[in-house]
Amino acid sequence: MIRVNGRDYRLAHQPTVVVCVDGCEPDYIAQSVAHGHTPWLKEVLATGTVLIADCVIPSFTNPNNLSIVTGVPPSVHGICGNFLFDTESGTEVMMNDPKWLRAPTLLAALSNAGQSVAVITAKDKLRKLLGHDMKGICFSAEKADEATLDENGIDHVVEAVGMPVPSVYSAQLSEFVFAAGVELMSHERRPDVMYLSTTDYVQHKHAPGTDGADAFYRMLDHYLGKLDAMGCVIALTADHGMNAKTQMDGTPDVVYLQDVLDRWIGAGVARVILPITDPYVVHHGALGSFATVYLPAGADHTDLARRIGALRGIDSVRSRKEAAAFFELPPDRIGDLIVVAERSTVIGTAASRHDLSALDAPLRSHGGISEQRVPLIVNRRLRDIDPARRWRNFDAFDLALNHVE
Ligand code: ZN
């Protein structure tokens, strides 16, 4: 047994794979199963353990991947978005660096306990955080051709997988993750524990049940079926769901909150931060359903919260203190107000700062409470499971390590 962030875990005694399918709203699985594309998933739904879990808010990629590998919410591990506003320097800084991580990962703890651990991510932005202090294999599909024994614990990845390095904006980037996972597991010295994390490029473009989505899940089903056939325990969950965020004419339904606040209290007086912002904005235009607002000294927080909450498309506005408690966020890394949009609405800063020309499909995005429901599926019938309790995506390792016979 090892104890990590207050939770106990058994060491893996059979190969164990936790998969984070980026943007996997549960309906993607339902539709692909109903359309007959995913025989492995269909079988698992009948014979394994199938739960609906809540992800952490903001329903973004980094906070949730870090929750899954630490077993705790952002209030403990510290990663509450892709971006952080550093009030001291007055600048927005990326939170990709492990220096922002406040808790050890289970992956590091397992590797330090002598287990062989492998981590494969689609985008490189997550790699350093997930691999922090970990011994073993850790690389991204995006930079698979740059992997070295020294830095990543593995080299010649592209030759071994037999697939060229895919574009960062492609379904193949996620396929590379699965194919590499199968390749690692097919060796005699296979990992005890493997964590696979994909990208939501497909989910941002394709709604559940459409050809593009079904093809993605058919691909996923193929590779996970192979891992299952090798005897792996597989726990599948997601970092967040995904919803259409459009008006009736198909254009994005955006509340430009910086523009609103500039009108109310003066240009640039308040600062709206969108923690979805990252270097890969083509598929979502940096628009999500979550924002945090820094207000100047002397501003009437209560009145502004009430006025923002009354805007069309806004679901809720909470103070820093309320949001930190309700969403389990680190209070020192969020603004004075936390604003969450409704299911079909996203929050922007200023209209002039969002380049939507690259959006080649009606906007689908995430970030809000409306994208909190995710699948939590294990390919084994588990013991001591209460389906009525509130499960979290960051219970995935607990299920896979502690509850499998
Ligand atoms: Zn994501």
Ligand code: ZN
């Ligand atoms: Zn996304």
